[in-house]
Amino acid sequence: MNDAFISALGDIPHSRDAAALRVKSADFSWFSPIMSAALAGRLAEVVLSPRTEEEVVRIASACARHRVPLVARGAGTGNFGQAVPLAGGAVVEMLGLEKMVWRRPWSVRAQAGIRLGALDDELRKSGQELRMHPSTKRLATLGGFVGGGHAGVGSVNWGILRDRGNILGLKLITIEETPRLLELRGDDVNLVHHAYGVNGLVTEVELPLAPAYEWLDTIVVFDCFERAAEFGMALATGDGILKKLVSVHAWPIPGFFKPLQLPAGKAAALLMIGAETREAFEALARAFGGEITLCVPEAGLYEYTWGHTTMHALRADRSLTYLVCIFPREDTLGAIKRVHAKLGEEAFLHLEYKRFNGYMTAEGVPLFRYQGFEQMTRLYKAFEAEGVRIANAHTFLLQNGGMKELDAAQIAFKRSVDPQLLMNPGKVAGLDDLPGGISGTALEAAQLPASGWAY
Amino acid sequence: MNDAFISALGDIPHSRDAAALRVKSADFSWFSPIMSAALAGRLAEVVLSPRTEEEVVRIASACARHRVPLVARGAGTGNFGQAVPLAGGAVVEMLGLEKMVWRRPWSVRAQAGIRLGALDDELRKSGQELRMHPSTKRLATLGGFVGGGHAGVGSVNWGILRDRGNILGLKLITIEETPRLLELRGDDVNLVHHAYGVNGLVTEVELPLAPAYEWLDTIVVFDCFERAAEFGMALATGDGILKKLVSVHAWPIPGFFKPLQLPAGKAAALLMIGAETREAFEALARAFGGEITLCVPEAGLYEYTWGHTTMHALRADRSLTYLVCIFPREDTLGAIKRVHAKLGEEAFLHLEYKRFNGYMTAEGVPLFRYQGFEQMTRLYKAFEAEGVRIANAHTFLLQNGGMKELDAAQIAFKRSVDPQLLMNPGKVAGLDDLPGGISGTALEAAQLPASGWAY
Numbered sequence: 001m002n003d004a005f006i007s008a009l010g011d012i013p014h015s016r017d018a019a020a021l022r023v024k025s026a027d028f029s030w031f032s033p034i035m036s037a038a039l040a041g042r043l044a045e046v047v048l049s050p051r052t053e054e055e056v057v058r059i060a061s062a063c064a065r066h067r068v069p070l071v072a073r074g075a076g077t078g079n080f081g082q083a084v085p086l087a088g089g090a091v092v093e094m095l096g097l098e099k100m101v102w103r104r105p106w107s108v109r110a111q112a113g114i115r116l117g118a119l120d121d122e123l124r125k126s127g128q129e130l131r132m133h134p135s136t137k138r139l140a141t142l143g144g145f146v147g148g149g150h151a152g153v154g155s156v157n158w159g160i161l162r163d164r165g166n167i168l169g170l171k172l173i174t175i176e177e178t179p180r181l182l183e184l185r186g187d188d189v190n191l192v193h194h195a196y197g198v199n200g201l202v203t204e205v206e207l208p209l210a211p212a213y214e215w216l217d218t219i220v221v222f223d224c225f226e227r228a229a230e231f232g233m234a235l236a237t238g239d240g241i242l243k244k245l246v247s248v249h250a251w252p253i254p255g256f257f258k259p260l261q262l263p264a265g266k267a268a269a270l271l272m273i274g275a276e277t278r279e280a281f282e283a284l285a286r287a288f289g290g291e292i293t294l295c296v297p298e299a300g301l302y303e304y305t306w307g308h309t310t311m312h313a314l315r316a317d318r319s320l321t322y323l324v325c326i327f328p329r330e331d332t333l334g335a336i337k338r339v340h341a342k343l344g345e346e347a348f349l350h351l352e353y354k355r356f357n358g359y360m361t362a363e364g365v366p367l368f369r370y371q372g373f374e375q376m377t378r379l380y381k382a383f384e385a386e387g388v389r390i391a392n393a394h395t396f397l398l399q400n401g402g403m404k405e406l407d408a409a410q411i412a413f414k415r416s417v418d419p420q421l422l423m424n425p426g427k428v429a430g431l432d433d434l435p436g437g438i439s440g441t442a443l444e445a446a447q448l449p450a451s452g453w454a455y
Numbered sequence: 456m457n458d459a460f461i462s463a464l465g466d467i468p469h470s471r472d473a474a475a476l477r478v479k480s481a482d483f484s485w486f487s488p489i490m491s492a493a494l495a496g497r498l499a500e501v502v503l504s505p506r507t508e509e510e511v512v513r514i515a516s517a518c519a520r521h522r523v524p525l526v527a528r529g530a531g532t533g534n535f536g537q538a539v540p541l542a543g544g545a546v547v548e549m550l551g552l553e554k555m556v557w558r559r560p561w562s563v564r565a566q567a568g569i570r571l572g573a574l575d576d577e578l579r580k581s582g583q584e585l586r587m588h589p590s591t592k593r594l595a596t597l598g599g600f601v602g603g604g605h606a607g608v609g610s611v612n613w614g615i616l617r618d619r620g621n622i623l624g625l626k627l628i629t630i631e632e633t634p635r636l637l638e639l640r641g642d643d644v645n646l647v648h649h650a651y652g653v654n655g656l657v658t659e660v661e662l663p664l665a666p667a668y669e670w671l672d673t674i675v676v677f678d679c680f681e682r683a684a685e686f687g688m689a690l691a692t693g694d695g696i697l698k699k700l701v702s703v704h705a706w707p708i709p710g711f712f713k714p715l716q717l718p719a720g721k722a723a724a725l726l727m728i729g730a731e732t733r734e735a736f737e738a739l740a741r742a743f744g745g746e747i748t749l750c751v752p753e754a755g756l757y758e759y760t761w762g763h764t765t766m767h768a769l770r771a772d773r774s775l776t777y778l779v780c781i782f783p784r785e786d787t788l789g790a791i792k793r794v795h796a797k798l799g800e801e802a803f804l805h806l807e808y809k810r811f812n813g814y815m816t817a818e819g820v821p822l823f824r825y826q827g828f829e830q831m832t833r834l835y836k837a838f839e840a841e842g843v844r845i846a847n848a849h850t851f852l853l854q855n856g857g858m859k860e861l862d863a864a865q866i867a868f869k870r871s872v873d874p875q876l877l878m879n880p881g882k883v884a885g886l887d888d889l890p891g892g893i894s895g896t897a898l899e900a901a902q903l904p905a906s907g908w909a910y
Binding site for chain 2: 104105106107127131157158159163164165166168185186187208209210211213214234236237238239240241242274275276277279280281282283284330355357358359360
């Protein structure tokens with residue numbers, strides 16, 4: 001590590017301790033055995049922990065002057081290697097920037113390093129809450145979610161982060177000798193959202209808020225998965241019933257949720273329901289033949305859904321891995337049933353109902369026992385054959401994931417805010433190739449098929 | 456009028472003044488030239504104005520003992536003859552029952568005669584509001600809306616009144632010598648909702664509430680109606696953008712809104728948009744080439760939409776009348792464009808975007824210069840040929856309207872709460888036929904085609 005770079009940082013806390021470098025160079029990409037292998041040994045050389053925006057500016061300037069690669073990091077809960085430094089250099093841990101900047105009736109502006117859970121707790125004191133959050137809410141940061149996330153608990157009402165109106169504005173610092181502070185608003189926020197942190201250092205984010213209803217953590221079990229999926233769709237599209245989470249799981253997935261002690265062999269719907277419309281919800285559950293086994297004040301049930309489902313499954317059985325897919329809006333239930341009938345023995349279906357492009361549909365995160373690339377490719381193709389679109393959740397390359405369209409405007413913006421291509425070089429193949437090139441598992445992973453759904 | 460009946464009422468205020476009888480026997484069915492003719496001369500013999508639930512019970516008992524037909528009445532803003540007494544007898548004006556019973560964080564219970572506008576004003580003081588309301592909010596009553604309405608401003612978010620969770624409960628009084636007080640909850644509320652007040656006297660209603668965002672009355676104009684319709688759908692399905700009203704009008708309809716002074720020849724979208732997501736909304740309007748000509752704090756713009764659109768049109772041109780239809784969910788925009796292309800010169804399209812059965816679609820209320828039954832039938836069929844479902848808005852017969860399915864459970868309930876069939880006899884053909892039989896215009900109107908959409 002360049003000593004001039006370190007001394008340019010002044011009193012900004014930093015660490016070159018080996019254990020710290022290991023921990024702060026990792027994220028949740030261990031979910032994928034393929035990405036784990038591809039990212040093995042990628043380490044930062046220094047961890048920087050700025051406490052103020054001024055310190056972030058100083059870091060950006062120092063990186064530009066000394067040509068030091070850098071990666072922004074929140075809590076490291078991303079699944080796609082967002083926080084893993086591909087080319088060494090500095091990890092910029094943003095947790096010190098954790099202040100709320102201002103609060104309005106239905107919006108909030110806060111620093112990027114604030115934990116979503118802490119932010120949400122604060123908002124709820126006055127009756128509002130985040131429109132959506134990942135299952136890692138307690139750990140994950142605002143900047144990390146906006147930079148590397150796409151949807152979550154609440155998306156059944158509000159769609160995905162990319163949708164107009166779900167991110168109101170953000171401030172970022174360019175990686176230049178004299179860094180600029182840019183405020184992006186309106187459609188421009190999507191130049192930075194879901195770009196995995198390669199487009200400048202985000203220091204503040206402005207979000208709209210949702211009403212904080214009195215949520216009930218609720219479980220409904222069904223003898224048959226198909227019926228559970230139908231119920232999930234009916235609830236998700238039941239406009240009069242308050243809901244925040246509709247997560248449906250085929251057996252054996254409920255068995256992985258040990259503390260919930262769900263009945264063997266049954267499909268389970270994990271839900272958050274508004275107390276005011278509980279009777280309407282109960283009538284719907286009865287109409288679908290579901291058995292309500294839990295309905296209690298909010299107690300963290302969401303930590304068995306979205307990404308946490310995969311985590312609980314992997315804890316129970318380390319041989320499991322996953323795909324990420326989206327069912328077609330025209331025939332959501334038909335495609336779910338066909339996939340379950342044809343592949344259900346091998347790929348256990350986990351559905352998250354969410355609004356997507358204005359229509360209710362389900363994201364699928366099927367779990368299966370990993371047997372290698374051949375199996376993975378076969379499953380990709382079998383899902384696609386039923387009209388299901390697949391994202392490649394096993395590559396760390398931004399555009400190969402199939403989730404983000406990197407158009408000319410996006411590339412031009414990247415070049416303007418990071419002219420020396422210092423932000424995690426290797427993340428955007430073709431633009432800033434991985435030092436040493438891409439090969440082995442990483443290359444194979446990048447070449448997995450992806451039908452894409454640009455979220 | 457039976458003197459024993461009148462004396463059984465005791466001190467309940469009542470009137471047999473001819474002017475009062477005329478006014479209180481009328482509603483907004485004058486919107487339809489056909490229904491106007493069919494209902495001409497239908498008059499109550501006495502207007503009763505109870506002030507308490509006890510007085511309503513006394514009225515129910517007296518009607519049952521003395522075999523006096525009765526009609527419940529709120530403000531008389533219904534369009535389908537809901538408040539017109541078909542068989543004389545008593546009109547029971549519920550405006551004296553106007554108290555809020557209780558208030559919870561996200562729900563409210565109030566007496567049936569409270570005006571929706573007064574209720575909404577009170578709710579908004581603490582940040583909540585009605586999920587939906589008719590354009591007649593200022594006049595219309597809670598009981599009238601639940602008894603004879605179906606949707607309104609807010610339905611773009613919350614669907615229609617019938618949807619599970621949009622009516623939490625209601626209390627009604629049966630028409631028996633010893634009236635019973637029934638509390639209906641869950642799915643049972645739909646035994647009374649939209650039954651045009653023939654299933655008992657509703658005295659209290661419990662509704663869920665919505666967050667009262669800071670709404671902006673907004674108008675966007677477009678050179679071309681098709682583009683306005685596309686914009687309307689994009690806004691309605693734009694999950695991140697706060698909206699409460701998406702109402703799109705083909706020229707010449709905007710010309711009927713004199714005080715708004717809209718530009719000649721252009722299509723207009725009348726909207727309510729949340730202030731917090733205004734920038735996102737503006738980006739969307741730009742993307743569709745619309746020109747925002749108004750964006751101000753809420754000032755009653757909704758009184759040009761839904762039923763009020765028809766009223767303003769009729770004020771401008773008394774020869775106009777209307778159809779009520781719903782565009783197919785699978786191809787909403789396609790059907791709108793086909794209908795506009797084929798019939799737009801004759802039938803001017805007015806669209807209200809709303810969630811219906813869990814999906815966004817548009818209700819259409821096309822306006823046209825009335826030329827008689829033959830034209831009406833031709834237009835019905837031309838709309839149906841494009842996949843659009845039509846309700847019969849020109850009959851006062853409940854089931855011929857095509858909006859309410861009267862199944863066996865519904866009929867059995869009617870018989871249990873009104874065993875002598877005293878509630879507006881003639882409203883439910885086949886069950887309690889119109890005294891003197893149905894003939895002339897009323898019969899012709901009942902026989903207009905209706906493809907039905909059971910709301």
